[in-house]
Amino acid sequence: MTVNNIDMPEASQSEDYDLLAYEAKRVVDQVLTQSFVHMSDTITDNNENNLQRERFIELENDKSQTKIQEESIVKWPTIEEFTNTNIGLEKINEYIDKQWKTSPSGQDPCWLYVIDFIEKKSLEFNDLYIYRIQYSIPTRRQPIPKQTVSIYFTFDVSKVKPKNTPIQVSFVLETMRLIHYPDKFRFRQVWLENILLLKEKLANELDF
Numbered sequence: 001m002t003v004n005n006i007d008m009p010e011a012s013q014s015e016d017y018d019l020l021a022y023e024a025k026r027v028v029d030q031v032l033t034q035s036f037v038h039m040s041d042t043i044t045d046n047n048e049n050n051l052q053r054e055r056f057i058e059l060e061n062d063k064s065q066t067k068i069q070e071e072s073i074v075k076w077p078t079i080e081e082f083t084n085t086n087i088g089l090e091k092i093n094e095y096i097d098k099q100w101k102t103s104p105s106g107q108d109p110c111w112l113y114v115i116d117f118i119e120k121k122s123l124e125f126n127d128l129y130i131y132r133i134q135y136s137i138p139t140r141r142q143p144i145p146k147q148t149v150s151i152y153f154t155f156d157v158s159k160v161k162p163k164n165t166p167i168q169v170s171f172v173l174e175t176m177r178l179i180h181y182p183d184k185f186r187f188r189q190v191w192l193e194n195i196l197l198l199k200e201k202l203a204n205e206l207d208f
Contacts, residue, residue: 072099074182085117085167088131088155091169095135100187108189110137118152129155135192145197150174151191 056078074095077087092115113135121128136145156168170179175195 003182006010012124043101076169076182078164078166079157079161082155082157082167088129088153089115089117092131092133092153095182099182109198111135111192121143125158125160127157127159129157131155133178137196146203157170185206 074091076091081087096113113133116132116134118130118132133146133151133153135151136148138145151171151173153169153171156170158165158167162168168181170181173191174177175198179197
């Protein structure tokens with residue numbers, strides 16, 4: 001499996017710098033995400049901010065998304081086949097390669113990503129496996145991007161259904177509440193672009 005890792009600095013830099021830069025970026029990303037959600041919920045009469053908020057509302061309420069009913073190219077594992085978390089990493093990467101990258105509005109090559117397994121949540125009747133995709137656009141001048149866009153995948157593995165039942169896969173985009181499913185979703189790069197632009201705008205307004 002090939003996963004584009006864009007979080008760490010170039011290999012030629014020192015190990016100490018790698019660790020410090022990586023940790024600093026993680027903390028800043030967390031603060032920006034929390035601040036962004038708060039700002040989105042408290043927008044008032046500012047015309048520019050209202051316009052940006054309306055664009056997100058339009059995307060989230062786009063009914064054409066719910067009309068899409070196509071068989072996914074990727075064969076998601078059954079409960080019996082899902083034996084370790086690496087299977088989830090491989091399937092998400094396969095899904096991106098076969099469907100998001102080939103979509104008419106799919107991602108440009110300039111977008112790179114890294115996939116991480118985040119945690120397992122054990123419930124009474126099922127286990128939830130959470131994965132995160134982080135997208136960004138690194139450049140030679142800025143190999144460590146200031147902002148990233150996260151998409152969170154959930155693999156719902158039932159404890160009570162037959163072992164040959166396919167697991168349920170869903171995902172949400174950062175800053176959005178709408179839950180998507182692979183067979184009812186058409187990838188739009190503009191979603192990543194809008195999230196990235198708003199996070200950059202917020203970062204420029206923050207006074208540390």
